[in-house]
Amino acid sequence: MKEYTLFAIGSAIAAVFLDHLLGSRVTARRSFWVAIAIMFFFKIPSNGYLTWRPIVIYNPEYFLGIRLGTIPVEDFFYGFGLITLTLVLWEFFLRRERRHEL
Amino acid sequence: MNTEYFIVLGAILFFPLLFSVVMRLGIYRHAGPLLKAMLIVCILYWTWDVAVTARGHWSFNPDYVVGVRMLGMPVEEWLFFVVLTFVSIFTYEAVRKILERK
Numbered sequence: 001m002k003e004y005t006l007f008a009i010g011s012a013i014a015a016v017f018l019d020h021l022l023g024s025r026v027t028a029r030r031s032f033w034v035a036i037a038i039m040f041f042f043k044i045p046s047n048g049y050l051t052w053r054p055i056v057i058y059n060p061e062y063f064l065g066i067r068l069g070t071i072p073v074e075d076f077f078y079g080f081g082l083i084t085l086t087l088v089l090w091e092f093f094l095r096r097e098r099r100h101e102l
Numbered sequence: 103m104n105t106e107y108f109i110v111l112g113a114i115l116f117f118p119l120l121f122s123v124v125m126r127l128g129i130y131r132h133a134g135p136l137l138k139a140m141l142i143v144c145i146l147y148w149t150w151d152v153a154v155t156a157r158g159h160w161s162f163n164p165d166y167v168v169g170v171r172m173l174g175m176p177v178e179e180w181l182f183f184v185v186l187t188f189v190s191i192f193t194y195e196a197v198r199k200i201l202e203r204k
Binding site: 003004007011030031032034035038039042046049050053054055056057058059061062063082083085086087089090092093094096097 | 106107110113114132134135136138139140142143146147150154157158159160161162163166167183186187189190191193194197198201202
């Protein structure tokens with residue numbers, strides 16, 4: 001297994017795990033999955049441009065070499081992890097703020 | 103010097119930033135949770151990115167960045183996480199406002 005592949009999948013799993021650990025329950029919401037779908041829709045042209053140009057150059061030693069268009073598959077796990085972690089923490093801090101206000 | 107990566111970031115940020123105000127999502131009323139979530143994710147992903155960029159997972163085409171680098175990464179790559187964490191929270195809150203009629 002390549003390093004980026006492992007890190008990307010690991011980060012996606014870790015973000016979902018943290019959601020359960022913190023009880024933020026973001027991944028249980030329909031709004032979360034709709035937001036992910038929208039982000040992925042816009043990810044294709046932006047990530048696609050970065051990798052097509054290429055502005056970011058990937059080292060074949062560290063990823064599988066499977067690309068959707070010009071985007072390495074790992075980038076989808078990476079993106080999922082980044083978005084999910086952000087929303088889990090956002091929801092967590094929002095709830096904590098609300099609790100302090102009560 | 104080239105501003106292409108910067109323009110990609112601007113293109114990703116433009117409509118979310120505009121609509122975050124127009125849609126009155128109220129995310130700026132929760133500046134604490136917003137900044138905390140963004141900062142934690144940025145620090146984690148900056149660390150990851152600096153480490154694997156040094157290791158050679160990927161590199162940044164000098165033809166398409168302005169040429170300001172910190173710890174081996176172009177300034178655009180640092181800003182990438184600020185932009186993406188904000189856009190994630192915007193998208194999620196916009197979807198919630200529409201689907202959950204907050």
